Amino acid sequence: MRRGRGHDRFRPKDFEAFVRRMLDPGRDRWQQPARVLRALRVRPNAVVADIGAGPGYFTLRLARAVGPRGHVYAVDPEPRSLERLRRRLERLGVRNVTPVLSRGDDPHLPAGACDLVLIIDTYHHFPDGAAFLRRAAGALKPGGRLVGIDFQKRETPVGPPVEHRVAREEFLRDARRAGLALVAEHPFLPYQYFVVPRPRTRRRRPLVAATRAAR
Ligand SMILES: C[S@@+](CC[C@H](N)C(=O)[O-])C[C@H]1O[C@@H](n2cnc3c(N)ncnc32)[C@H](O)[C@@H]1O
DSSP states (O other), rough: TTTSSSSOOOSSSSSSHHHHHOOOGGGGHHHOHHHHHHHHHTTTOOOEEEEEEETHHHHHHHHHOOTSEEEEEEEEEOOOHHHHHHHHHHHHHHHSEEEEEETTOOOOOOTTEEEEEEEHHHHEGHHHHHHHHHHHTTTEEEEEEEEEEEEOOOOOSSOOOGOOOHHHHHHHHHHHHHTTHHHHHHHTOSSSEEEEEEEEOOHHHHHHHHHHHHH
């Protein structure tokens, strides 16, 4: 196992402190969730997956953005996070989110269901990033996009220890190995990279070759 990868099965010792950190309103200053959603043009009726959703910092914002006819899959292997999210959904009357208890190496999403799959501050937990991205990409509809937002591999005022982080270049290398190509990048977050890869489309065979083959 490489350094910075799958450093443990994520099981925070102080779960309440983890939830406070994830949902801290002060996070908005550097995480800029509204600007992230605007940059992604998250539309009403869209189907979105939030992989590594935790207690739902992005999940609830996504649920609002896609509206009552859209849907959000909130994926996490930590039952306590999903339970906390479930309580928040109930309290707020949100009915367009499905919490999904995943396995470390598999998001357990339905195939071809999503317009957008987000992986935010979670990538360093995957034991095999390329394999996980390939599975995550399998949940995309044709034309769907994957989103990687994670801490740059340098000291920043917030974020996990630098040795646990996965650099942008490594994320993109894994994405290429998983059959994805970078289609957009948004460089406005102060501590994180924000990249948007999507499955490479297979080149159509030239029409002339197809015509010859048909003879
Ligand atoms: C730092 S938290 C980020 C939570 C959320 N994305 C956010 O930005 O508020 C990382 C989350 O990834 C989840 N996680 C850990 N290993 C995972 C895996 N193999 N697949 C999916 N999620 C995982 C953890 O349980 C945790 O909720």
